[in-house]
Amino acid sequence: MMRALILLPLLLAGCDDDPSAAARALISANGCGTCHQIPEFDGADGVTGPPLTAMSRQVYVAGVVPNTLEALTAFIADPQAIDPRSAMPDLNLSQDEARLIAQYLYAVGEGS
Amino acid sequence: MRIMLVSLGSLAAAGVLAFVAGGFYDITAIKQHPAWVFHAIGIGRDTLVALQADADEVPEDFAPVADARNVALYRKHCTQCHGAPGVAPEEFALGMMPVPSNLVAAGRERPPEEIYWFIRYGLKMSGMPAWSMRMSEADMWRITALVEAFPTLSPEAYAELVEAGPQQLDSMTSVAEAGPFTPFGNPERGRKAMQVHACPQCHMIEGIVGRSDLHVGPPLDDAGARKYIAGVVPNTPENMIRWIMHPQEVDPLSAMPDLGVSEGIARDMAAYLYAIAGTGHASVGAAPVDPR
CATH class of the missing domain: 2.60.40.420 (Cupredoxins -  blue copper proteins)
Incomplete structure (x- = not known):
């Protein structure tokens, strides 16, 4: 009980480390919006790749594998591992970074 | 007067909605519409088909023809749902609602332009697809010719034509000529x-x-x-x-x-x-x- 009380403020403090802010920073730094439409992102209106405006509802990732958070993370981290012919560039993101972006895309837009 | 009509209409619409949404109307494929709805739909459909089918010209040399080629076409595109003389539809089609029409009866009752109309345009919410742009004009008339010949074809004669014909048509034969190739898309x-x-x-x-x-x-x-x-x-x-x-x-x-x-x-x-x-x-x- 005592321990939980001590831990509680720490947990709350952790919330300041907003994962969606981290994801937004990654999306911005990697220029995702130059090729994709991304919800709640100024200037992210590219038409090179498909719109990412309803990612949580999408049936497939990249039109080739069933859409799960795992598959989306894997595709962002290493697109050619999912589809060797994909035009999506490998951005050298770590698994954790890719997961942050995938979670963000699931959380925003239509169907979120 | 107009206000009264509008409110009456709204009331009726609300009633229908409550009736359907309340689960009082069976929308499953287990049970047919009540008899009066079933017959009303049939009368409406037949009136419209008779009016619209006149627009498509029957080819001058049209005649009912039951031959091996027409049967092969029919087997590729139609038997699955409609069956044929002496042949049951596929398993899945038995549970369709409405039950796909028997085409021997259709051949007796409907003129060729109506059979062609159903093949070409299909019928909403009946399960009948439109074959327009996926089958050539010639093939749609060939199937029409076979359906018109069904009333004179015994199950035994049909079985002989099945034996005589190609068992599986090349799936693209009919489709490739469905759309004329033009250098400019429409x-x-x-x-x-x-x-x-x-x-x-x-x-x-x-x-x-x-x-x-x-x-x-x-x-x-x-x-x-x-x-x-x-x-x-x-x-x-x-x-x-x-x-x-x-x-x-x-x-x-x-x-x-x-x-x-x-x-x-x-x-x-x-x-x-x-x-x-x-x-x-x-x-x-x-x-x-x-x-x-």
Whole structure:
């Protein structure tokens, strides 16, 4: 009980480390919006790749594998591992970074 | 007076809604409509078909013909649901609602232009598909000729024709000649072709009524303007046509299925995609032009 009380403020403090802010920073730094439409992102209106405006509802990732958070993370981290012919560039993101972006895309837009 | 009519109408609509939404109307395929609804639908359908079927001219040399080729065509496209003399429909079709019509009876009761009308245009909510743009005119008339010949064909004679004919027609024979190949695509025909090739089952497409929250394939409103097709090849008219016809040639892993689209039809579809994306070459010419 005592321990939980001590831990509680720490947990709350952790919330300041907003994962969606981290994801937004990654999306911005990697220029995702130059090729994709991304919800709640100024200037992210590219038409090179498909719109990412309803990612949580999408049936497939990249039109080739069933859409799960795992598959989306894997595709962002290493697109050619999912589809060797994909035009999506490998951005050298770590698994954790890719997961942050995938979670963000699931959380925003239509169907979120 | 007008207010009274409007309120009466609203009341009636609300009543129908409550009736259906309240589960008082059976929408399952287990039970047919009440007899009076069933007969009312039939009368309405037959009146409309008789009126509309006159618009399609029956070829001058038309005659009922039961031969091996017509039977092979019929077996490829029709038996699954309708059965044939002495042949049951496929298992899945037995539970359809409405039960697909018996075409021996249809051949007795309906003139050729009506049979052709059903084949070409299909019938909403009946399970009957439109074969327009997926079967050649000639083949639609061949099947009409067979249906008109059914009333004089014994199950035994039908079985002999099945034996005599090719067991499995090349699936593309009838489809390839369905759309005339033209050097320039016709966007309006492309729009219609997308409907009868089931594109709205997976895609949201501007100008085609469908679900507004469908995300199986990408929305196609901007497909003509996107830099890549399927995220794999540069967007050129020639690549677009190849992609529509043979998706796995472009990307073997793609979930987009090969729908047996003929080249002329694929060109029309591409023309429609470029038209709604406003890329400036709605009529897909023979010479490919980079859309960007």
